[in-house]
Amino acid sequence: MKIYLIHKVRGASSDSIKFASKYVSRLEKAGHKVHFPIRDVEQDDDSVAICKKHRIAMYLCDEVHVIWDESSTGSHFDLGMAYMLSFIQGEMFGRELPIKIVQMGKIKTKNKSYTDFLSKIGKRIPDGER
Numbered sequence: 001m002k003i004y005l006i007h008k009v010r011g012a013s014s015d016s017i018k019f020a021s022k023y024v025s026r027l028e029k030a031g032h033k034v035h036f037p038i039r040d041v042e043q044d045d046d047s048v049a050i051c052k053k054h055r056i057a058m059y060l061c062d063e064v065h066v067i068w069d070e071s072s073t074g075s076h077f078d079l080g081m082a083y084m085l086s087f088i089q090g091e092m093f094g095r096e097l098p099i100k101i102v103q104m105g106k107i108k109t110k111n112k113s114y115t116d117f118l119s120k121i122g123k124r125i126p127d128g129e130r
Contacts, residue, residue: 003027004035004054004061005102006079008072009043020067023102027065035061054078058085064097066122068104070115079114083121100125 007020017038024036035057041050058064064082069075082099090096101122104115 001063002033002035002061004058004064004082005037005067006064006075006082007037007067008069009038009074010072012038012069012072016067016069019103023065023067051077055081058082061097064099065102065125066099066104066118067102068115068118070113076114079118086121098123 005020005024008016012020020036020038024034024039027034035054037054040057041053043050045053058078058081066075066079066082079099082097086097086099099118099122101118101124104118
């Protein structure tokens, strides 16, 4: 299975990168191919080149997994791409792109937010599978 991982890149803490790296390693050891943005796309490219590379990788994936950090504007962009791609795949092929939540902070249920949105459209991955 090909998996695209949404996670914070710019300004990510070492703990966050370590968590994501361990998760990716576990998936790859299980035989999955993972697009890990911080590893797989040169971050010194201009923003259009970076977004094009991520767009292609997401288009080719079977699932999107999310390590959510609401402060990551890139993650907001990627979540929008995943949501649109899910719709297109559902309309064209009858199978929406699964969006799975690996980890996220507090869920805001009373205010409109991307965190609240993700909690409604995503499926949580159980603790034992992270």
